[in-house]
Amino acid sequence: MSNPIVKCTVDQCTHYMPGDQCMAAKISVYNDEMKGTSSTFGETLCKSFHHRKTMGDMVGALHNANIGGTMSAAFLEGTQITPAVECFVAGCKYWENGNYCNAEQIHVTGSNASKTTDTDCNTFVPKDK
Numbered sequence: 001m002s003n004p005i006v007k008c009t010v011d012q013c014t015h016y017m018p019g020d021q022c023m024a025a026k027i028s029v030y031n032d033e034m035k036g037t038s039s040t041f042g043e044t045l046c047k048s049f050h051h052r053k054t055m056g057d058m059v060g061a062l063h064n065a066n067i068g069g070t071m072s073a074a075f076l077e078g079t080q081i082t083p084a085v086e087c088f089v090a091g092c093k094y095w096e097n098g099n100y101c102n103a104e105q106i107h108v109t110g111s112n113a114s115k116t117t118d119t120d121c122n123t124f125v126p127k128d129k
């Protein structure tokens, strides 16, 4: 089992923290839900995105916050805080059985995102490439 470092530039998300870090405890990466598969990174999305302008979503976001031990230890050590990554994009070359991602780092993007489908896992590479 492996877990990538998550670099995220989706600053509209409640989990986003300056320094392009994600402070969610866990994120889930999905395919485009209509299509069910992805052939480009634009068809992938971060299901854990919560738009920061919505109050109801803020409660959900707090529920999934990476606070407590992990975060304070990370601050003390000066290391990167990173969520556990679960990924359902089985067509990606970094995907591993058990819904793991074996990339060293993933980059989640989506400028001015207001919903999950506006976000992407930019690190996606089709399996046959």
Ligand code: SF4
Pocket (backbone or CB within 6 Å): 006, 008, 009, 010, 013, 014, 015, 016, 017, 021, 022, 023, 024, 027, 046, 047, 048, 049, 050, 108, 119
């Ligand atoms: S969009 Fe996803 S990876 Fe980025 S901060 Fe939000 S939950 Fe984390």
Ligand code: SF4
Pocket (backbone or CB within 6 Å): 029, 044, 085, 087, 088, 089, 092, 093, 094, 095, 096, 100, 101, 102, 103, 106, 121, 122, 123, 124, 125
């Ligand atoms: S790089 Fe591939 S396996 Fe890893 S999270 Fe992104 S889409 Fe999933």
